[in-house]
Amino acid sequence: MRIAVVAGPDAGHAIPAIALAERLSAAGDEVIVFTGTRWADIRAARADGLPPVAIAELPGLDLVDSDGDDTDAGARLSVRAARMTTALTPLLEAQSVDLVVCDVITVCGGWSAQLLGLPWIELSPHPLYEPSRGLPPIGSGLAPGTGVGGRVRDTLMRAATARSRRLGERQRAVARESVGLPGDDPGPGARLVATLPALEVPRPDWPDNAHVVGPLLWEPTDLTTEPPAGDGPLVVVAPSTAHTGVADLLETALEALDPEATGRPLRLVVSALAEPAIPLPDWAIATTGRQDALLAAASVAICGGGHGMLAKCLTAGVPVVTVPGGGDQWELANRAQRAGVGVCVRPLTPATLRSAVAQVLDVPTIRAAARAAGASGDLTDPVAVCRAVVGAHRDDPAGDRR
Incomplete structure (x- = not known):
């Protein structure tokens, strides 16, 4: 298969994308990663043998903000994503890819895939942060409430954040429509949740298509360092x-x-x-x-x-x-x-x-x-998930032409 992986240039997002790309390449796929170009230089400096992976510039990273989208989270992830989608779509089409894997906050990858009628997968380089009816809002740091009081607390907290979520959904719908997509996003064919099971929180509404695949770790250098002398911790x-x-x-x-x-x-x-x-x-x-x-x-x-x-x-x-x-x-x-x-x-x-x-x-x-x-938990092979999503698309290609 020919696969495009799309991720922003920050280390916390680019590194898992590169790690996944190398896993896919080692399994026999052709992979191109759209991200910040500095990662191509960093990877090229590695002296040890690495699976072949192409790295290309993710278009739109240097877009000039004219609508305030760099100060409003909803607009930044939607209006700016629409601009990046317009720039990325022809590049993906030229690559003749069979699958797009996009970082959870780099939504232009999924939108471009939908425009091209391609299957796509969402990559979460951390635990699943989707809202849940059984959890307090993500970011609070709180454990799920217990007893009547705890459940009431969580319900009130979810209600307090619901307005912001609805605003973000409206902004995203308008941005999707601006590039020719329906406002309602059908979502990815699968979600790769690249974390340890120990860092996940049980929830009653875990998505059927979400798979915990373990951390996607990658070292940007082959240099090793001796620690300071001594026997102290x-x-x-x-x-x-x-x-x-x-x-x-x-x-x-x-x-x-x-x-x-x-x-x-x-x-x-x-x-x-x-x-x-x-x-x-x-x-x-x-x-x-x-x-x-x-x-x-x-x-x-x-x-x-x-x-x-x-x-x-x-x-x-x-x-x-x-x-x-x-x-x-x-x-x-x-x-x-x-x-x-x-x-x-x-x-x-x-x-x-x-x-x-x-x-x-x-x-x-x-x-x-x-x-x-x-060492905790059972993990799903991300390569197998990618194979399954592409296979399902080939069996029912109309299902991904949203």
Whole structure:
């Protein structure tokens, strides 16, 4: 098959898309990823052998906002998506693809597929964030309410967010109609939910076409780094790559984990896509090398709670101290804490961070829970899902010509 994978350029979305593309390529498919072009350069710099995957520029990333769509979430995901759909559709047609897989927030991929009569799949690079009649609104960080009081709380919270959701649906319908699609979106042929079962929340209305496929992890480098010398616990600090991440995480971690303050010989590695802008003490180093290799030796990781790093830590069986910022980090940090795999820190101070790290290091059950989470649950093969969706389309092609 020839498959197009469409995702935005941010690491939390581009990396899972590339990881999926490599899985599909290794299975014998021809794959092209439409995303930010810097990922082509990053991937080309890898010296180790990788499955062949083409990376092309996702059109419209540099569109000039003339309607305020970069300050209104609904318009940004709808009006701007319509412009990107117009630019992307002829590129997909020229590639003669059999299937489109699009990131959950890069909706132009699905819209273009519908215009071309192609089957398409939605990729969620995190847990399923669809609203549910059995959960509080996603982003609250709350566990599902129990008892009469808890159910009433969740019902009232869902009602409070319903107006915003309806507004977003109306904006999206207008944008779809502007490119020649019906306002009512029939949805994808399948949903790939790229998370660990331990990070999902049971819901009574799980979609029949949603499949938990496990985290789609990918290392943007083949460089490995030796941690600092010594036998003290190794702490990996991974500042968030998201613009909504907490500021000053690294500075606070250096103050909080100074061996003179902790009373224990900690070793610290700062892991990021770029070198830090501040000097480091002799008990800490910085690296842009592979995180999976570092985590294999780590005792604890400090991160913002973004799904990519959180899933990578748990896959390695490493407990986490999360310092959530905006976006979905608060939701995920609280899910991780409820699962017993780490500690959520807010507000961020040297004292609160130091205490959280000490708790994770000193409570064996937290590490045990992290190891169990990394090995939890049955997963569906995403390649098999792609094959099934294309097969169903070939059996009933009219079903996807919306």
